[in-house]
Amino acid sequence: MMHAESQPGSLTGLSDDRLGTVAVSLVVSDLQWTPDIAPAVMDRITRDAVAYPEQFDRRPRPVAPPRTAAPEPRTAKRTIGRIAVISVILVVVAVLIVVAATANASHAASLGLHGLHLI
Amino acid sequence: MTGTTTTPGEPADTSLVDAARRGDLLAWERLVRRYQEPVFRVAYLIVRDSDLATSATQSTFVRAYRALPSNDGTLGLMPWLFRIAASESRQQRRESGRPRISSRPVEKIHGPHYPATSVPGLTAAVGLSPAEREVVSAAFDRLGEEDRLTIASRYLFRLSRKDAADALSIASGLLEGHLQTALRRLRTRMVDA
Numbered sequence: 001m002m003h004a005e006s007q008p009g010s011l012t013g014l015s016d017d018r019l020g021t022v023a024v025s026l027v028v029s030d031l032q033w034t035p036d037i038a039p040a041v042m043d044r045i046t047r048d049a050v051a052y053p054e055q056f057d058r059r060p061r062p063v064a065p066p067r068t069a070a071p072e073p074r075t076a077k078r079t080i081g082r083i084a085v086i087s088v089i090l091v092v093v094a095v096l097i098v099v100a101a102t103a104n105a106s107h108a109a110s111l112g113l114h115g116l117h118l119i
Numbered sequence: 120m121t122g123t124t125t126t127p128g129e130p131a132d133t134s135l136v137d138a139a140r141r142g143d144l145l146a147w148e149r150l151v152r153r154y155q156e157p158v159f160r161v162a163y164l165i166v167r168d169s170d171l172a173t174s175a176t177q178s179t180f181v182r183a184y185r186a187l188p189s190n191d192g193t194l195g196l197m198p199w200l201f202r203i204a205a206s207e208s209r210q211q212r213r214e215s216g217r218p219r220i221s222s223r224p225v226e227k228i229h230g231p232h233y234p235a236t237s238v239p240g241l242t243a244a245v246g247l248s249p250a251e252r253e254v255v256s257a258a259f260d261r262l263g264e265e266d267r268l269t270i271a272s273r274y275l276f277r278l279s280r281k282d283a284a285d286a287l288s289i290a291s292g293l294l295e296g297h298l299q300t301a302l303r304r305l306r307t308r309m310v311d312a
Contacts, residue, residue, distance in 0.1 A: 011251055011309055016302050020274035023259040023305060026252055028160055028235075028275060035159060035173045036231040038151045041180040042144060048181070 129153075132196045140187045150196070151180050156236060157197065157276055158204045164267050165208035167260075171215055173230070175208040182207065194285050197278065201286035205268065258308035266301035273298060 014022065130149070138146035158179050162172035183203050190199065247255070259267065265287070272283040284291040 011247075011254060012306070016299070017274070019255075019305065020270045020298075020302060022247065022252075023255050024271050024275035026256045027164065027259055031160070031163060031169075031235045033232040034156045034235045035169075035176070036152075036233055037155050037159070037173060037177045037180070038148055039231065040177050041151050041184075042148050044177065044181050045144065045147070045184055048185075 136187070136192075136196065139184065140190075147180075147184055154197065154200055155180070158200050160275065161201055161204040161268070161271070162208040162211075164271055165205060165264055166212045166215075168215075171211045172208070175204065175211045178207045178211070179204040195282050197276065198282045198285035201272070201276070201278075202288065209264075254309055254312045255305075257312055258305055261308045262301065262304055265297075266304055269294075269297050269301045270305070 011019075130146075132150065132153075135146040135150050139150065155176060159172055159176045162175035162179070163169070166172050166175060179200060183200060186203075194202075259270075262270075269283075269287060272278050272286055276283075276286075278286060280294055281291050284294045287294070287297070289297060
């Protein structure tokens with residue numbers, strides 16, 4: 001930022017810092033008084049706290065109890081679903097293995113390699 | 120949450136915030152009294168009307184109190200309040216149907232009030248003639264809201280670079296660029312005046 005000294009009567013000679021300071025101080029110098037809003041604020045908060053107690057409850061929340069061992073119905077359903085999906089995947093893999101083995105056997109037979117697998 | 124202003128012998132912001140978060144209303148009231156003036160000034164810079172700024176300041180502290188439990192403490196208290204105040208002030212201005220930038224207001228405060236503390240750097244304007252002061256004020260009024268808040272974050276509230284960037288919701292590395300741009304626009308408006 002510039003720190004040039006201002007020339008009397010010359011606004012263009014004001015440094016950035018001085019111009020900023022002068023500008024805000026002139027605007028706020030309109031304010032000879034500051035409203036004391038604390039009583040009104042506390043009154044509004046007190047009234048709101050009565051009207052909406054749940055929004056103003058500042059007591060510490062109780063610690064949630066540990067979950068019981070018994071699974072909830074939703075959890076049980078989810079487990080059954082997972083088992084079903086895994087079963088389907090296992091069946092598909094088994095079918096693929098059987099198909100691949102069958103194809104290999106057919107291919108070997110077509111080449112007349114019966115009995116040569118021991119060589 | 121980090122403290123920004125603590126008078127010796129007074130509890131730190133952090134301990135008051137912790138107490139308020141546990142439901143200590145007296146702790147929150149102390150923080151309201153500590154920060155009501157800067158928050159009111161943020162609101163005033165946006166709405167440029169004392170009544171609207173007062174209303175926005177009240178809403179800021181009510182909303183901040185309700186948000187305390189969900190505040191993770193990564194922002195300093197002043198940057199956090201600055202953001203909420205800016206949001207509340209924009210909302211108040213929208214609801215009031217007032218134009219984005221109003222003419223210079225006639226100062227009036229309704230309800231309880233106390234004398235404003237002196238503005239840091241106000242003496243810097245003493246050497247200017249009334250006409251020059253009017254040129255600067257009018258040029259500042261014609262700036263966009265973000266430019267006004269950027270300049271105020273550094274020269275009125277004297278926030279650190281990090282806190283100013285947090286308050287304006289920009290990356291810390293971009294702050295100086297934003298500030299330079301805002302000041303350049305201010306100079307342009309002054310020339311245009």
